[in-house]
Amino acid sequence: MAKIFQPSPSLPPPVNSVGAVAWIRRNLLSSPLNILLSVFSVYLVYLLIPPIVSWAFINATWVGESRAECAPGGACWAFVNVRFNQFMYGLYPAPEYWRVNIAGILLLVLVAGYAVKAINKAILTAAIMVGYPVVAYVLFAGGMFGMPEVETALWGGLFLTMLLGIIGIVASFPLGVLLALGRQSDMPIAKSVCIVFIETIRAVPLITILFMASVMIPLFLPDGMNFNKLMRVLIGITLFSAAYMAEVIRGGLQAIPKGQYEAADAMGLTYWQSMVLVILPQALKLVIPGIVNTFIGLFKDTTLVYIVGMFDFLGIIQLATHNAKWLGTTIEGYAFAAFVYWVICFGMSRYSMSIERKLETGHKRN
Amino acid sequence: MSNNNPTSNTSFLNDAGNRAIIFQVILLAVVVFVGYYLFNNLQSNLESRGISTGFRFLNEPAGFPILIHLIEYTETSTYGRAFMVALINTFVISIMGIILATVIGVVMGLARLSSNWLVARLATVYIETLRNIPLLLQMFFWYFAVLSALPSPKNSIIMGDFMLNKRGIYSPNPEFQDGFGFVIFGFILSLVMSIALIRWAKKRQTRTGVWFPAYWGSLGVIIVVSFLALAVSGFPVEFDLPQKSRFNVKGGLVLTPEFVAVLIALSTYTGSFIAEIVRAGILSVNWGQTEASRSLGLPDGLTQRLIVLPQALRVIIPPLTSQYLNLAKNSSLGAAIAYPELVAVMMGTTLNQTGQAIETIGLCMLVYGTLSLTISLFMNWYNKKMSLTER
Numbered sequence: 102m103a104k105i106f107q108p109s110p111s112l113p114p115p116v117n118s119v120g121a122v123a124w125i126r127r128n129l130l131s132s133p134l135n136i137l138l139s140v141f142s143v144y145l146v147y148l149l150i151p152p153i154v155s156w157a158f159i160n161a162t163w164v165g166e167s168r169a170e171c172a173p174g175g176a177c178w179a180f181v182n183v184r185f186n187q188f189m190y191g192l193y194p195a196p197e198y199w200r201v202n203i204a205g206i207l208l209l210v211l212v213a214g215y216a217v218k219a220i221n222k223a224i225l226t227a228a229i230m231v232g233y234p235v236v237a238y239v240l241f242a243g244g245m246f247g248m249p250e251v252e253t254a255l256w257g258g259l260f261l262t263m264l265l266g267i268i269g270i271v272a273s274f275p276l277g278v279l280l281a282l283g284r285q286s287d288m289p290i291a292k293s294v295c296i297v298f299i300e301t302i303r304a305v306p307l308i309t310i311l312f313m314a315s316v317m318i319p320l321f322l323p324d325g326m327n328f329n330k331l332m333r334v335l336i337g338i339t340l341f342s343a344a345y346m347a348e349v350i351r352g353g354l355q356a357i358p359k360g361q362y363e364a365a366d367a368m369g370l371t372y373w374q375s376m377v378l379v380i381l382p383q384a385l386k387l388v389i390p391g392i393v394n395t396f397i398g399l400f401k402d403t404t405l406v407y408i409v410g411m412f413d414f415l416g417i418i419q420l421a422t423h424n425a426k427w428l429g430t431t432i433e434g435y436a437f438a439a440f441v442y443w444v445i446c447f448g449m450s451r452y453s454m455s456i457e458r459k460l461e462t463g464h465k466r467n
Numbered sequence: 468m469s470n471n472n473p474t475s476n477t478s479f480l481n482d483a484g485n486r487a488i489i490f491q492v493i494l495l496a497v498v499v500f501v502g503y504y505l506f507n508n509l510q511s512n513l514e515s516r517g518i519s520t521g522f523r524f525l526n527e528p529a530g531f532p533i534l535i536h537l538i539e540y541t542e543t544s545t546y547g548r549a550f551m552v553a554l555i556n557t558f559v560i561s562i563m564g565i566i567l568a569t570v571i572g573v574v575m576g577l578a579r580l581s582s583n584w585l586v587a588r589l590a591t592v593y594i595e596t597l598r599n600i601p602l603l604l605q606m607f608f609w610y611f612a613v614l615s616a617l618p619s620p621k622n623s624i625i626m627g628d629f630m631l632n633k634r635g636i637y638s639p640n641p642e643f644q645d646g647f648g649f650v651i652f653g654f655i656l657s658l659v660m661s662i663a664l665i666r667w668a669k670k671r672q673t674r675t676g677v678w679f680p681a682y683w684g685s686l687g688v689i690i691v692v693s694f695l696a697l698a699v700s701g702f703p704v705e706f707d708l709p710q711k712s713r714f715n716v717k718g719g720l721v722l723t724p725e726f727v728a729v730l731i732a733l734s735t736y737t738g739s740f741i742a743e744i745v746r747a748g749i750l751s752v753n754w755g756q757t758e759a760s761r762s763l764g765l766p767d768g769l770t771q772r773l774i775v776l777p778q779a780l781r782v783i784i785p786p787l788t789s790q791y792l793n794l795a796k797n798s799s800l801g802a803a804i805a806y807p808e809l810v811a812v813m814m815g816t817t818l819n820q821t822g823q824a825i826e827t828i829g830l831c832m833l834v835y836g837t838l839s840l841t842i843s844l845f846m847n848w849y850n851k852k853m854s855l856t857e858r
Contacts, residue, residue: 128582128585131582135582135583139583142586143585146589287487288487288490288491290494290495291490301836304832304835304836305796305831305835305836306796306797306800306810307796308799308814309814309828309832309835312818320508320509320512320513321512322508323508323511324511324515401599401600401601402601404602404604405800408603415601415604415607422611431611431612432608432612435607435612442600443596443599446598446600
């Protein structure tokens with residue numbers, strides 16, 4: 102009878118090569134330099150984390166009516182607590198907050214509609230682009246349907262920041278597409294007009310554009326015709342981000358293989374048909390990360406309206422820290438602002454990464 | 468594209484070439500008309516508001532002080548002089564910011580790629596935090612929260628010859644005596660010598676294959692020759708140390724809190740973007756390149772310097788230059804904390820005093836436009852030089 106080969110059971114791996122010990126050896130202590138770096142990093146963490154935790158949480162005061170009521174040595178979150186509504190809505194009258202809230206909820210509901218299969222996306226987009234702005238404007242500004250009028254000068258806080266960011270990006274998108282197409286076209290005059298516009302705007306800082314919007318636009322308009330400051334700043338922001346958007350979209354247009362253009366021509370599609378049906382859907386998909394990056398940049402840049410005298414989220418916090426009752430709460434205010442901006446921007450960048458992965462369908466050979 | 472065949476039965480309007488011409492004529496007409504309309508409005512508005520035009524105001528006395536000026540400036544100086552002061556301030560902060568941001572960015576980018584888990588995590592936290600917080604907020608933080616929390620001049624923090632208080636950072640100010648020209652000459656001489664050394668080493672290596680540590684050697688040459696020049700001329704530098712008087716600190720070189728806040732904010736913020744660019748550039752070099760270089764027997768240091776870095780730089784340089792440009796443009800945010808740079812001086816004070824919006828804003832746009840044009844010209848030149856020459 103033949104002997105059947107029976108392999109003996111595998112030995113466990115050496116203790117040093119698996120588990121926590123091995124991980125630490127491999128990742129923290131692999132060479133003398135690495136040991137030094139690890140020690141330094143641990144020291145740095147020790148230096149930073151405990152004081153921050155004790156300041157922000159352990160010794161912090163959460164409720165109170167003035168800076169004097171806050172314990173020294175800890176954060177005075179009472180400041181943020183008391184001023185929270187002002188940080189959100191600016192100087193918007195408190196009894197009217199519900200109007201801003203309703204507009205915000207309405208937008209969320211409409212955007213959530215994209216996830217529902219039964220809804221026609223074209224109609225939904227039209228509702229968001231055309232119908233919603235009218236409804237939102239009526240809600241914000243009031244003056245009809247029994248709602249008291251609220252001047253745009255009173256709009257502020259996170260509400261204003263969101264407004265500037267969202268209108269800036271939505272309005273600049275179609276303009277950016279047109280500019281990008283113009284820059285890529287064969288028509289010399291259209292091309293140079295687009296290039297001059299894009300390059301001029303991209304060459305100067307946003308502050309210049311905002312100053313132009315707040316100081317120069319009135320000089321260029323005929324007597325009697327004037328926009329309010331919010332409108333002028335919005336025009337400035339839209340033109341500014343349109344130039345950046347155009348460059349991002351141009352990148353996408355250039356990445357589409359020539360065969361796609363030629364195939365669309367061969368099908369007998371007109372210029373606009375081939376752009377809307379063939380080229381743009383592919384090009385825009387490619388540049389979603391770039392578009393989101395532009396949006397994140399724009400969202401951070403909305404803080405600059407403070408310099409031309411508007412009180413957005415950062416501006417209203419800056420104003421509040423100068424209040425006599427709350428002197429010395431600068432760090433708390435900035436920490437809160439930084440936290441909110443960080444959550445929004447970081448969230449957006451993660452979201453763009455996830456849709457980038459979801460839409461990854463072609464052009465790349467693995 | 469255009470169809471000029473007379474026997475063709477396409478209508479005139481359906482011809483792509485004709486359409487392009489018609490469309491562009493209309494576009495041009497619209498642009499010209501809008502331009503003319505705006506210009507007309509501008510003229511009548513300027514007249515009705517009594518705003519003078521032209522650049523004559525540049526020769527009039529400005530009458531406002533500028534705290535930070537590297538060239539002679541008093542309240543009686545002209546607006547033109549104020550413009551120059553602001554321009555220099557913008558350049559100084561931009562150049563120092565670019566240097567610092569590059570250092571921070573390269574260190575952080577490499578740290579994020581480190582095999583040391585803790586170092587890589589810390590770098591990630593740094594990058595993801597600073598990148599996602601508005602620059603203006605960071606500037607406010609440094610200026611209003613950190614630097615204004617420093618003690619008053621009376622209780623300055625003293626660290627050796629440096630002093631730190633609410634009014635700024637005081638450091639010894641080097642004062643160059645007669646004979647310093649000789650030291651400069653020695654330094655230039657050492658630079659020339661080290662370039663010659665590097666060239667000689669390269670030539671010899673190509674001819675004989677013998678390697679010479681030219682970079683360390685040239686560093687040594689620079690240090691030794693410069694020091695000799697200093698010693699021979701009898702150390703013609705004296706330091707003006709900051710002195711604490713009762714309520715103030717006198718003497719020394721002062722870095723004002725505005726300058727420091729703008730510099731820290733600009734360089735740490737831009738540094739976090741540069742770190743990502745550096746990381747992406749290094750990751751873009753195929754791992755096979757490193758393996759190939761190792762199998763040729765190159766040590767790790769040379770692999771990085773001769774194989775990985777040149778290829779990574781091709782990916783890094785274009786976005787890096789645009790970050791430099793961003794930094795220069797973002798220096799305009801200094802206006803928000805009263806650092807007297809171009810926007811603060813021209814579009815702030817000068818605009819308020821003279822009311823000449825078109826001229827002041829135009830001047831600023833011209834400066835930034837020239838700056839970005841120069842940088843993008845450089846970028847195109849570099850791209851052309853570095854682009855892959857394929858078969």
